Amino acid sequence: MPTLVSHLLAFAGAALLLAMAPGPATAVLLRQTIRHGRARGFATVAGIEAGVFFWASMAALGLTAVLAASEIAYTVLRIVGAVTLIVLGVQAILRSRTSTTAHDDLDDEAPLAHLTGSHWGAFRAGLVTNLANPKAGVFAVSFLPQFIPSGSAVLPTGMLLAAVWVACDCSWYLTLTTAIHAARSWFRRGSLRRRLERWSGVALIGFGLRLAAQSR
8 A cells, every 4th residue: 555655645746746837728727717717717718627637547547558559549639639720710710809898707706506508618628638648648548557566456546546636637727726816817918818819829830730740
């Protein structure tokens, strides 16, 4: 048990550092939170974590090894992911040209128990951004096995690591969402909000082009 605990702690530290590294999910989360508020940000986090749990679970089951080994499967998912990120980026840039309206604030304090279609849209944005990134799958299959102690049952230990990964990832993104929401009135000042929208859009397009250009 002490060996498993030490592996879990090491994995938790690595997962937290991984979550803090800026990427497409961070760009999507910042855009949703700044534009629509905390509730929509939390919905985006839920989508991101659903994607993280999917990849981590598939790694525990060994299925992402298929993605790592199959050039065709990897290429198809890579292109789909690149197109998804580019579309999200273009949408952000186009929306940066619109002025702030009362509509942006309608669901800021909406109870999470009564998710609107907009919240489900935010959830889908987080989920699709994560699932459409084949690098996440390849990373999961090479990342998790390193922290499974020798002699431990692979599947239950892998699923435990998947849960730890989601917990660490979620803690960072929820903290980020809360901090951004607290400063939202500053971020949403006219030209600053439009610049942030534009920057997030450019970042997403950049991530998409980078993903399209990479083979592995």
